[in-house]
Amino acid sequence: MTAAGSAQALFPAVVPGEAERPALTALGTTLTRGRLAAALSRYAECLETAGIRPGDRVAVWTDRALETPVALLGNAAFGVVSVPLNPSLGTRELDHVLSDAQPKLIVAASDDAASRTPDADVLRATVDATGDAAPAPRLVDDDPLLILYTSGTTGAPKGAVLSARNVAANLDGLAEAWDWSASDTVTHALPLFHVHGLVLGLYGSRRAGSHLHWVPRFSPEKIGAALAAGATMLFAVPTMYHRLADAAETDPALAAALGGARLLVSGSAGLPLRDHRRIEELTGKTIVERYGLTETLINTAVPHGAPRPGYVGPPVPGVELRLVDDDRSPLEGDAAHDDRTIGEVAVRGPSVFTGYLNRPDATAAVRDDDGWFYTGDLATMTTDGAVRIVGRRATDLIKTGGFKVGAGEVEGALLEDADVAEAAVLGLPDDDLGQRIVAFVVPRDAAAPPPVARLVEGVAAALSPHKRPREVRFIDSLPRNAMGKVQKKRLLPEPSRD
Numbered sequence: 001m002t003a004a005g006s007a008q009a010l011f012p013a014v015v016p017g018e019a020e021r022p023a024l025t026a027l028g029t030t031l032t033r034g035r036l037a038a039a040l041s042r043y044a045e046c047l048e049t050a051g052i053r054p055g056d057r058v059a060v061w062t063d064r065a066l067e068t069p070v071a072l073l074g075n076a077a078f079g080v081v082s083v084p085l086n087p088s089l090g091t092r093e094l095d096h097v098l099s100d101a102q103p104k105l106i107v108a109a110s111d112d113a114a115s116r117t118p119d120a121d122v123l124r125a126t127v128d129a130t131g132d133a134a135p136a137p138r139l140v141d142d143d144p145l146l147i148l149y150t151s152g153t154t155g156a157p158k159g160a161v162l163s164a165r166n167v168a169a170n171l172d173g174l175a176e177a178w179d180w181s182a183s184d185t186v187t188h189a190l191p192l193f194h195v196h197g198l199v200l201g202l203y204g205s206r207r208a209g210s211h212l213h214w215v216p217r218f219s220p221e222k223i224g225a226a227l228a229a230g231a232t233m234l235f236a237v238p239t240m241y242h243r244l245a246d247a248a249e250t251d252p253a254l255a256a257a258l259g260g261a262r263l264l265v266s267g268s269a270g271l272p273l274r275d276h277r278r279i280e281e282l283t284g285k286t287i288v289e290r291y292g293l294t295e296t297l298i299n300t301a302v303p304h305g306a307p308r309p310g311y312v313g314p315p316v317p318g319v320e321l322r323l324v325d326d327d328r329s330p331l332e333g334d335a336a337h338d339d340r341t342i343g344e345v346a347v348r349g350p351s352v353f354t355g356y357l358n359r360p361d362a363t364a365a366v367r368d369d370d371g372w373f374y375t376g377d378l379a380t381m382t383t384d385g386a387v388r389i390v391g392r393r394a395t396d397l398i399k400t401g402g403f404k405v406g407a408g409e410v411e412g413a414l415l416e417d418a419d420v421a422e423a424a425v426l427g428l429p430d431d432d433l434g435q436r437i438v439a440f441v442v443p444r445d446a447a448a449p450p451p452v453a454r455l456v457e458g459v460a461a462a463l464s465p466h467k468r469p470r471e472v473r474f475i476d477s478l479p480r481n482a483m484g485k486v487q488k489k490r491l492l493p494e495p496s497r498d
Contacts, residue, residue: 066127189219
């Protein structure tokens, strides 16, 4: 691939003789490279007819339909800024996003989605792959490409503005780390309003020139079928891998399909070591993890051929990474690389976003004058640069009895117990310790939860005594968002209304 800094196309043009190679498959339909280029041209004509010009903002309802990836690719090809809309947005959330981003047009793949914004200009998308003209290539530059809204865990969601250069630089680094090329076929069942499914899955496949087999609704059977049909790379989140492992235990064909993939990638949350081992035992294939944020794209990735369960890899080529203390000063000496000392992850490089839309104050709070972005994520690092994420500073750094403990490592130890299905750990106020470690545990069998003493002693033995939970609470399930991430703040007690 050409270096992202030069004047180049964001996505490769169709090369004569390769127009019939598959480019995008979804819902039983396959568009070849030539047909996809034609569909993007017809879509661009619809945008022009609607009065849209390069640089305008266009919101896209990310329905489970072929029209959705075509619209998101078409926006990028035409030079407009995509604002992906999660179909699960509530009325208040939707109003906030639309008032903040001010898109000139909303694209919908269904009448149902179109009806959610009756007062806006809506383009009812179709896929028309007739004709041969291809749109002019979108160049890699610093103009906005995407506005992705964060989950809004601390106030209203903020729109992270990502440029074409941000995306190209990150995808080129991942292509190097994963040996990703036009000979690959990627499959995933991830939504297209998030970095994992949209930037890595959709844009990454087009930039690499590879075939994308998108499975809009996840099931182990559908993923197995896509892999059996020739997919070489799978992008998924831990919940999906857990379900794939469960299914593969009784389905040898699925286990064989997973084992036939060149690369299994997990992201968006940490994959428990137990599921790493299960997949490897069932398929003979190890999973590699990566770590990133909406604002920075992917910061680290385990390279192809170098599996390291429990770690999210070294920095992606082109990304600088360091651990900092509470004052944002870099950890020094052994503390920076002893795989024990916890610091906040700070990153710098061409994939760090251009800023939050309409929020220079919020941008300044997380990015300093030297370009370092402070992620709020806590990690340790090995001498060879492998990063191990242990949680979020806001909810996962527990200061107990004079020690700093990462909630993620306690959760990992709890998940080693065969009778634990899920676990989340928080630090709650304690008069003696400052904070006490509290574990919220989902047992595999609600009628027969594991003994509390066994869980506590297991953590103490695996880690150290001061990291053991002081309290264990059994619950039916963990609260999660649309990407499967645990929302720990919903586990906290309601504030007193007295």
